[in-house]
Amino acid sequence: xxxxxxxxxxxxxxxxxxxxxxxxxxxxxxxxxxxxxxxxxxxxxxxxxxxxxxxxxxxxxxxxxxxxxxxxxxxxxxxxxxxxxxxxxxxxxxxxxxxxxxxxxxxxxxxxxxxxxxxxxxxxxxxxxxxxxxxxxxxxxxxxxxxxxxxxxxxxxxxxxxxxxxxxxxxxxxxxxxxxxxxxxxxxxxxxxxxxxxxxxxxxxxxxxxxxxxxxxxxxxxxxxxxxxxxxxxxxxxxxxxxxxxxxxxxxxxxxxxxxxxxxxxxxxxxxxxxxxxxxxxxxxxxxxxxxxxxxxxxxxxxxxxxxxxxxxxxxxxxxxxxxxxxxxxxxxxxxxxxxxxxxxxxxxxxxxxxxxxxxxxxxxxxxxxxxxxxxxxxxxxxxxxxxxxxxxxxxxxxxxxxxxxxxxxxxxxxxxxxxxxxxxxxxxxxxxxxxxxxxxxxxxxxxxxxxxxxxx
Numbered sequence: 001x002x003x004x005x006x007x008x009x010x011x012x013x014x015x016x017x018x019x020x021x022x023x024x025x026x027x028x029x030x031x032x033x034x035x036x037x038x039x040x041x042x043x044x045x046x047x048x049x050x051x052x053x054x055x056x057x058x059x060x061x062x063x064x065x066x067x068x069x070x071x072x073x074x075x076x077x078x079x080x081x082x083x084x085x086x087x088x089x090x091x092x093x094x095x096x097x098x099x100x101x102x103x104x105x106x107x108x109x110x111x112x113x114x115x116x117x118x119x120x121x122x123x124x125x126x127x128x129x130x131x132x133x134x135x136x137x138x139x140x141x142x143x144x145x146x147x148x149x150x151x152x153x154x155x156x157x158x159x160x161x162x163x164x165x166x167x168x169x170x171x172x173x174x175x176x177x178x179x180x181x182x183x184x185x186x187x188x189x190x191x192x193x194x195x196x197x198x199x200x201x202x203x204x205x206x207x208x209x210x211x212x213x214x215x216x217x218x219x220x221x222x223x224x225x226x227x228x229x230x231x232x233x234x235x236x237x238x239x240x241x242x243x244x245x246x247x248x249x250x251x252x253x254x255x256x257x258x259x260x261x262x263x264x265x266x267x268x269x270x271x272x273x274x275x276x277x278x279x280x281x282x283x284x285x286x287x288x289x290x291x292x293x294x295x296x297x298x299x300x301x302x303x304x305x306x307x308x309x310x311x312x313x314x315x316x317x318x319x320x321x322x323x324x325x326x327x328x329x330x331x332x333x334x335x336x337x338x339x340x341x342x343x344x345x346x347x348x349x350x351x352x353x354x355x356x357x358x359x360x361x362x363x364x365x366x367x368x369x370x371x372x373x374x375x376x377x378x379x380x381x382x383x384x385x386x387x388x389x390x391x392x393x394x395x396x397x398x399x400x401x402x403x404x405x406x407x408x409x410x411x412x413x414x415x416x417x418x419x420x421x422x423x424x425x426x427x428x429x430x431x432x433x434x435x436x437x438x439x440x441x442x443x444x445x446x447x448x449x450x451x452x453x454x455x456x457x
Contacts (some may be wrong), residue, residue, distance in 0.1 A: 135202030245433030
């Protein structure tokens with residue numbers, strides 16, 4: 001086992017990794033920007049190193065600074081969390097060269113799965129169902145138009161190295177394609193440093209389903225079931241849950257088996273997520289694989305009882321998985337709400353000082369947060385300030401428990417997305433489990449027309 005792990009991240013995920021390390025008896029090193037000097041992860045880590053100014057490019061994305069901090073403190077491993085450098089094959093390669101263990105997949109796997117076009121080809125070869133689309137990046141408008149006409153509109157233009165909804169455009173007619181490709185390329189270049197885009201068939205109103213996997217360095221791979229991530233705004237997830245109300249046990253076993261075979265085909269190690277679109281007829285199509293821990297991993301932990309972060313660390317240290325697929329069981333239902341510092345009506349970010357911060361606990365409630373009373377929410381980083389996760393005997397109890405927790409949460413000084421979450425949790429379609437990636441469009445339309453959910457919460 002490692003003696004000391006450097007956490008190349010900030011906020012609640014840095015705290016989550018500190019929790020796991022403390023329970024494993026592993027020392028931790030926090031890195032932080034000048035804006036995060038007073039953050040909780042700096043306070044609770046065993047050591048801390050400032051790696052630069054507030055801007056992410058000068059601190060949390062600065063590979064030389066991160067590696068230097070690891071070498072100075074004698075860390076023998078780096079955990080990247082999610083976001084920032086978590087899917088950086090370059091960081092993984094530098095770690096390898098410096099004899100520091102990267103807690104994640106091997107660099108070549110990160111590079112392969114990070115290129116969405118290449119990943120599609122590999123998954124098809126491994127027997128994973130994929131959507132019709134271009135074989136690789138589309139370099140010209142002429143090629144884009146030919147692909148789109150061959151597979152039929154609507155299509156979606158995607159950044160090959162993208163994520164988080166950036167570099168993506170839905171196109172419903174040939175006349176819209178040229179502008180969509182140019183816009184997606186610009187966004188991709190700005191966000192990821194690579195402007196390549198590819199095209200695939202767009203599925204109307206699908207569910208977004210992702211499967212969590214763990215693979216050790218000895219050839220064992222298991223899946224930990226699925227998460228329903230269909231409640232999204234502009235491709236950004238708002239609410240996640242496990243299990244999905246749209247899957248049967250038979251579907252779970254079938255897709256889980258496909259995912260395990262695909263992971264073995266690319267010799268996947270550590271934690272990862274295979275994401276799918278499920279059309280209204282129950283057909284699954286591979287979308288992408290994320291070679292890192294996911295924001296929503298706690299709902300899987302709640303229903304399986306497996307600590308994914310601890311397993312990541314054990315796997316990276318060379319240990320075997322301590323359980324087989326037949327040992328993985330699913331109990332009850334879990335829901336996660338991402339609490340963002342933003343206006344719940346306009347979605348404008350709301351940074352500032354939190355004067356009062358109180359989230360009640362109680363049975364089946366888990367809070368992961370960077371926030372506390374009198375802390376400052378910085379404008380430099382993602383607006384998520386907390387994750388509220390609940391577990392219930394069934395989905396009905398989980399919804400009721402989440403509503404109770406949100407209603408009793410007190411955050412003063414900034415605006416948050418909690419009122420929006422409460423309205424969603426009261427929506428008849430949500431309660432009945434009729435979910436899809438177009439849910440929020442319908443939800444907002446009902447509000448605009450004076451539907452039931454326009455009432456104040």
